[in-house]
Amino acid sequence: MHNSSTAPTTKTKVGSLLPTDASFKRKRGVFQKDLQHMMYGFGDDPNPLPETVTLVEDIVVEYVTDLVHKAQEIASKRGKLLTEDFLFLIRKDSPKLHRCTELLSMNEELKQARKAFEVDEEKLASAD
Amino acid sequence: MKQSKDPFEAAFEEEQESLPDSPVAPDELETQTPAATVVAFDAPDDDPGINIRSGQPSTSAAAQSTATTAGKTKEEEDEEEEENMDVELGKFPSSADPDKMAKMQAILSQFTEQQMSRYESFRRSGFQKANMKRLLASITGNPKISVPMTIVVSGIAKMFVGELVETGRMIMTERRETGPIRPCHIREAYRRLKLEGKVPKRSVPRLFR
Numbered sequence: 001m002h003n004s005s006t007a008p009t010t011k012t013k014v015g016s017l018l019p020t021d022a023s024f025k026r027k028r029g030v031f032q033k034d035l036q037h038m039m040y041g042f043g044d045d046p047n048p049l050p051e052t053v054t055l056v057e058d059i060v061v062e063y064v065t066d067l068v069h070k071a072q073e074i075a076s077k078r079g080k081l082l083t084e085d086f087l088f089l090i091r092k093d094s095p096k097l098h099r100c101t102e103l104l105s106m107n108e109e110l111k112q113a114r115k116a117f118e119v120d121e122e123k124l125a126s127a128d
Numbered sequence: 129m130k131q132s133k134d135p136f137e138a139a140f141e142e143e144q145e146s147l148p149d150s151p152v153a154p155d156e157l158e159t160q161t162p163a164a165t166v167v168a169f170d171a172p173d174d175d176p177g178i179n180i181r182s183g184q185p186s187t188s189a190a191a192q193s194t195a196t197t198a199g200k201t202k203e204e205e206d207e208e209e210e211e212n213m214d215v216e217l218g219k220f221p222s223s224a225d226p227d228k229m230a231k232m233q234a235i236l237s238q239f240t241e242q243q244m245s246r247y248e249s250f251r252r253s254g255f256q257k258a259n260m261k262r263l264l265a266s267i268t269g270n271p272k273i274s275v276p277m278t279i280v281v282s283g284i285a286k287m288f289v290g291e292l293v294e295t296g297r298m299i300m301t302e303r304r305e306t307g308p309i310r311p312c313h314i315r316e317a318y319r320r321l322k323l324e325g326k327v328p329k330r331s332v333p334r335l336f337r
Contacts, residue, residue, distance in 0.1 A: 038289050039293050041252075048308055056289060067284070081268060086277070
């Protein structure tokens with residue numbers, strides 16, 4: 001499975017590619033930098049092998065794809081894809097479920113804190 | 129492997145530089161004021177998993193006290209900051225549990241430099257929201273992906289990477305190999321995770337594989 005036939009341009013991030021573009025051109029190396037740090041954090045070498053990083057990226061993209069397809073199957077009755085569908089999928093995996101609920105609640109807290117911050121800013125501005 | 133400089137990293141490195149001078153003592157950690165530093169920075173992205181800096185004006189006023197940062201890490205600031213927010217919002221997540229926090233601080237204070245850098249990478253790393261959003265949009269076909277969905281999928285994917293890498297390391301110790309993880313280890317790890325059922329299987333079996 002040699003990907004030497006793919007043009008080198010596919011490695012670059014095509015910013016002009018609109019999200020509505022239904023092309024299935026998958027750029028490789030999209031998550032390379034993030035994955036390197038992540039793998040080091042989880043126990044790999046400070047400089048992971050590039051082929052390992054590429055393989056992990058492929059596996060992760062396939063994982064996310066399958067996850068999303070399954071979530072869409074669950075959500076097909078409802079019509080819209082919601083976050084709850086993902087939470088339903090990982091309900092058996094308690095560390096992941098726990099982490100996701102934690103992330104969501106932190107996001108909510110941040111949103112409220114930012115709202116409160118803006119309100120205070122307004123008050124300060126009007127008080128001047 | 130230098131990450132791009134964002135204000136939180138800069139502040140964190142500032143703290144790290146002060147570490148060799150200050151001796152690590154448990155009582156120092158306990159007397160630290162919560163959210164002492166860096167609260168004034170506004171979070172450029174709302175990824176709660178990594179850059180937890182809420183623009184709370186009340187804490188920023190108190191934030192001018194210098195941080196005697198013996199072993200104080202971003203993670204502790206996160207937990208302490210969550211504690212502040214909890215008091216105001218009336219929520220009590222388990223991460224604000226004082227027992228757990230004390231344990232965490234005790235562990236963190238004893239980290240070697242290598243362990244600390246690895247832990248820092250572990251906490252700070254994550255998938256770029258924009259890239260994940262683009263990937264999700266291309267999979268679903270729907271260009272509009274909500275932010276919580278991106279957050280959830282990024283979190284799930286990060287934990288999956290963790291499972292892969294840790295299983296890979298386990299395999300390496302079984303085979304008594306050293307060095308960076310190689311693709312063969314990852315493939316074996318992936319195979320084992322599939323057997324454990326941690327990888328979503330396609331409901332329709334792929335023909336002509």
